[in-house]
Amino acid sequence: MGTGSRHLNKLPFSSSSSSSLFLLVVVAVFCIMISSCCQSVYGQIMYDRVHIYAFNDLDPVTTLTIHCKSKDDDLGEHTLTIGQNFQWSFHPNLFETTLFWCSMWWHDSNGKLVQASHEVYRVNREWYKCATRCYWSIRKDGWYEGPSRGDVHLRYPWQ
Structure with a gap:
């Protein structure tokens, strides 16, 4: 039983790095969604001059x-x-x-x-x-x- 708890404490990802990774994935997905919805048939971004x-x-x-x-x-x-x-x-x-x-x-x-x-x-x-x-x-x-x-x-x- 003592051996099992030692392995749980040595996971390769800490909860803070997991949170950072999750946030990075959410931001990346959001950016992809925004860029795909802002395209026109002309291929320009809707916020161009x-x-x-x-x-x-x-x-x-x-x-x-x-x-x-x-x-x-x-x-x-x-x-x-x-x-x-x-x-x-x-x-x-x-x-x-x-x-x-x-x-x-x-x-x-x-x-x-x-x-x-x-x-x-x-x-x-x-x-x-x-x-x-x-x-x-x-x-x-x-x-x-x-x-x-x-x-x-x-x-x-x-x-």
Whole structure:
């Protein structure tokens, strides 16, 4: 009986090293789970820097005024001539609540004010549409969105 208790006291792992090993395994599994859930079809991590581009594609004589913001950042008011763009970049937050919206306005050929405000980036929506580069083409019939300048689709018609 005395021999058996000596062997129990000489186990290769102490309880503190077993706890450390268990914690290491839990952290490794957690990291694997996070990295697998944060992948997109584009192969980027959801928390990579995102770039937003908004282009004035109205017509050669029409200027577009744009004012974009998030809960934390007011990006200011910008006036764009044809072909110009306003761009900004950011890292989506860990809680996937990143949201930017813009107000845009211009005057039609009769001098009538055309204006609207819409969300332009909501992480759990735009990420799957355009990953780290989102393009907005502002045209006379509405706001177009897509993953590249040449691949945009009508998202919001002017009201």
